[in-house]
Amino acid sequence: MNFLVNAVKLYFNRNWTRQDMMSSAPIPQHARTSFQKVFLTLLCATLAAALGSHLFREEEGQFTVIYSLASFLWLHFTSPWGVWRRLLFLIVGAFCIGASAGHITEYFFEINQR
Incomplete structure (x- = not known):
């Protein structure tokens, strides 16, 4: 927990300059590995939500919302x-969120546009 508090303090206590933002220095390997894990996790959650939206289009209702909240x-x-x-x-929750949001997107795409 202490690590999280220190990370938040460091985030808001920045003395960054424009040169720091434009730096093309190589990213350290431990930071690169962390970024790859984070982006892979986000990709998996997004794919799970899209798959849930596509597969369970007819399974609307409280089940998917309650299951995603519980997850x-x-x-x-x-x-x-x-x-x-x-x-x-995370993946199960994203899948269920996608399943419950699939009806909303289907409704908006089937609106008769004149």
Whole structure:
């Protein structure tokens, strides 16, 4: 928890200049690995939401909303050391969010536009 507090403090205590932003210095390997993991996780969550929207178009209702909320709550209360479990809960929650949002997008695309 202390790491998170220090990270937030460092984020808001910036003394960055324009040169720092335009730097073309190589990214350290540990930062590159972290970025790759974050973007891979976001890609998986986005794909899961799109797949849920596509597959469960007819399965609307409270089930998908309640299941996604339960999944995100379980994700919140899972320890940070259970990385695979947290990733699974994120993917399941994104899938269910996509399934519940699929009806909204279908409704908007089927509106008779004149």
